[in-house]
Amino acid sequence: MSETRPPSSTCDTDVTRRPTRLLDMLNPCLKGRKRRCGRPTAHDTEELDQYLLEIAAGLFVQHGYAGTSIDQIARKASASKQTIYRRYPSKEALFIAVISDLTGTVLQAMAATPLKDPLEELRHISTLLLDLTLRPDSLGTYRILIADGHRHPSLLRQAVEAIGQPFHESIVRLLKAAESKGQIEPGNADDTAARLLTGLITGWPLEDSLLGLDPLKSTAEREAYFNRAWTFFLRAVGGRHGVPAA
Structure with missing residues (x-):
């Protein structure tokens, strides 16, 4: 059960922070x-x-x-x-705020993309998503949702609504913009394409990281993996622009 708000008091008492971590x-x-x-x-x-x-x-x-x-x-x-x-x-509200704070920078970048070159912007956002996914604090959050989500279904639902859905909607928005500019073939700017892209970019690295296998340790390894995954995606959707340089 969520911890709920206690009766209000007249003032807060915060003392000097302890340097514990x-x-x-x-x-x-x-x-x-x-x-x-x-x-x-x-x-x-x-x-x-x-x-x-x-x-x-x-x-x-x-x-x-x-x-x-x-x-x-x-x-x-x-x-x-x-x-x-x-x-x-409540504790649920605090946990969702923690996740929102963790992902806020990437979500803001997604929302602010000007759509001048949608496919290149999608590539940039996808690199941010991979980096975010492999951060230790992100992995810790994933583990919490996996371990406790089934016992707290409302928590899992709120996490999806606050984080997962905005990411997905931003990717679909960029795909549709790329389709309208002729950068990808028609019929590839939908929910399925967005999920396939997310899975291709983050699926294997996330799975191995959650198992403690620490994939893509170096920047070079991460860039090489991303560029190959992105090239696979471009070929699948008939991408005509934004192919990363060799």
Whole structure:
């Protein structure tokens, strides 16, 4: 069951952060300052938001979704539970926020593509997707969803809606733009083509990474794999532009 918001309190009490992990030490909140009750500045609020997400992400990856509580996150962050519940009404909402923070940069890049050269833009977005998939924090999130998703179906549904669907829709959008410009053959700008591209780019590397096999260790290996997968995809859809240089 999700942890729900407790009765509200009159103020938050956040003390100096404890340098327990590298993640904590790199956080801009750790500047030897104490937070006080009262109205924080917008900058302070942004710093605290990011800090809480980083702390939560580390604990979720370390202990899993079921093994992590709002109490643990509050203690690790040296924050009150009310500080967290003011931002996220439940543990599910916090976990989805952690995933959204992880994938936000790539999703923003997808949404901002100008469609001047859709096929080349799709290639660029696909490289970002591969890089994101193989990040340790992303793999930790995948493992959580695999381990706990069946026990928390609403969590899995929210993750798909918040992350998976926007990725898929952005890829379809670029495929349709490429089709309209004659860059791919008609009939290849649909849901199936988008899923085939995603599977081709990330499927094997993700599977091996989840098994702890650590594929594509070097940048050269990753680039070589991506370029070959992209060439396979272009041939399948009749791509006429954006073939990577040899």
